[in-house]
Amino acid sequence: MGLQNNAEIVQSLYLAYLGRAADPEGLIYWLGQLEEERASANQVKQAIANSSEATAHLALLDSDDYVRSLYHHYFEREPGSLEVNYWAERLESGNLAWDELPDCMVDAACAQDQEALRAKLSVANYYSQHVTQNDYDIKQPLALDHLQSNEELYATLGRLAEHEAITLEQVGESVEGMPLYSAVVGTGPKTLMIVTQQHGDEPLGTEAVLGLLEYLAGESAGAQTLRETMTIVVMPRVNPDGFARWQEQVAGSEGVLDPRYNSNGIELNGTYDPNQPYDPDLAPESAAVRQQVAHYRPDLFLDIHNQNTYRSEDGSLATLSIMWPTNENIDPALIEFSQRAAVAIDQALGEYDHDNLTRYPGNDVPGISRNGLGLDGTATLLLEQRGLQEMDQLAQGTELDFSALAGALTLELWIGMVGIAEAMSTGSVDTLDPLLALQIPERAEAVSFEALYGSDQLLAFAEQSPMMLEETQLLGIQQDEAWLI
Template identity: 25%
Template sequence: MRTPRRRYLTLMAALLLAPTVAPGLANANGPFVPPGQETVNRSSMLSAEQISAELRSLAARSKGALRVEEIGRSGQGRPLEVAYIGTGSTRVWIQGRIHGNEPYGAEASLDFLKTLVSGGKHARDVLKEISFAIIPLYNPDGSEAFRRQDSINNIDLNRDWGVDRRMFDQLNAVRVSLGQAPLPERNFTNYTRHRAVESQAFWYAWANFKPHHMIDLHHQGTYYVGDTDEMTTFSVGISLDPGMLTTDQWNTVRRMGVVAADAAGKSGVVNVTRYPYINIPEGVTSASMLNGPGPQGEYANWRSNAMFFESRGGIGQKSSGYIIKQNVNGLWAIIDAMSDRSLASVDADRWSNIPPRGAAITTCDKFPNQCDF
């Protein structure tokens, strides 16, 4: 039974005395970094070169089943690669590490891909039903620098897909319905339109593949589970207000989240929560759900069903195994539900029963064993 989260006088005092940007505070630029550990230990994280080599090795072992395509080059000249596998009519897009300092989406994607390449009965059955486009490393330059943004434009690649007038007006309609002020016209001119070469290359790959479903793998800071003393290790999220989605989309993405939460939560070390409400139409998963425009203003005339995973911060070597595993378990649960056609029977309203993500954990005092860089 979960108990109300206790307030600690020592913690509050520390927060009151903390500088404006204190070491260890959860922030918008990536996972939680424990106090005194500003230099991140990256020994458990694959480099861009290692990820590319692993993809090529898997393709060689797959006897032609896996095709790795270089769809372009990053701002600093690194390959942008997509792994294609499967012959099924349902198309699924999985991407990791769009934020360069959120590493284990790459490792989870490769772990998932290794099982698909293994040739076992489970993999063969899935590949008859589903075709995959898997991007372990969306932002290779940011990953090598271990920074959220790309390294040429210094922009968040997950805010760099196209938004048109239709989407802007739809967003404002939602804001008004929620009692919020509409965005001023000047905000529309500031919306992004594929400024980075990475955004351009991956939008065209998405438009060509036309995935029915998308799953985006992220890290967040370190947070409590609702109003409890437990730490969130895994969150499921949807990047748009339901008012911007069709009824079928809203139901489908919630079902995907419920299935992933159920699967990840079966492990004793995993505490699953629901990511807080957001509404970012310029994000990759959002624009894919809204048929957002491409780099030249063109349209794919396609809407994907997209959601995302968020693993906890404190991403050290000791915790990397279960952080990767919870993502892989979530991926397989969704894929199996699609493959055996049970996804449509999942109760989408169970989405609201997933515990909400709580307040940020800003010190290692509460969970000293989790601060394991």
């Protein structure tokens, strides 16, 4: 796995030797050294590795601890004992110097670890480039290491509601009596409404909107402007019963009702056809959503989901798919505005390394929220983000550390949501060409979990003494065939 640019090189060195994202001034300085060829990558590595901060940190670690710290800072996971022993023995024997280990581990990383590192580098780089030196936090998380339970979600919403900028209201109950909340920020004339987790096993959008609420309640100039110009309505996790069942599956329970449905077995995102009203007793969750739409009449409605893993037209992995209303009976002006909103999100994501937006293959079914609310006079966008396949694997009992990728995906959603809110706030969304939405690449073929992670491994460092075959299989490293002769 080769690092792709100078920013990745600098961020990887900060993670390896300092355990943190680069501070803004440090990133600017070292990028200048590299780009103006005043220092080589190796010289930058030596300077950071020999800094007082790095030497003080490394002095506290023995070989095993150093290996574990690199697995955590690079791949956001705990290594197995075989992995620790393999690398620690090479450090202690002198076959590897301590400052050689990070590069060797990157070169030998399996596909899942490669993806985790790319995700962490993207998050670190975005943070370093968008925080001031005074606001920089050495402990800034670069991964999402926890999905909040229903109880934790309600506690977080309660804490957020302590901000005077946020109004929290219970607007309904699920089939099993779990509360459904609406959090409202701002008093502006334009309204953006966001709904997450109509399917219980699609939790990343909920984590992203909590981050959005945290930002909107803050004191930054951008947040204050949005509060003055926008009304933003957030309904997080409208299928709490389904999410609780998904958590039961992860814990090992079998035979539970599909968490995608509500507890009456209803597919919530099929109950929005205005010409065929759905019984609110069967689907009280979507009834609460429709009531909030009727109350606020949003200028734009975002419906956030997770999808399986797909490729883009160029073969790269899609991170997010987007689609506007596509039913032929919807007002063309609403469709055009939705397309402009899609363009605004695409443009906002252009500055983020871990973004690969594709066009979702839409249909004209009137019952889905994207079309049903469109038929009822609301501009809508569907956002389908990668992650469902990983959630399914967790529910099947697969040991999978998804936290680094989840962190990068939730940041992508956050950037997109802030981007469209700002475009609506300034009115710039109205100036965008809706036809640009049709230039977003189409979502292509699906990629199975096995195809993605099962055999696509990188070579271990070729000039090292070969590991035993059993070791490489456990470590997830592909051997050069010549080593096996």
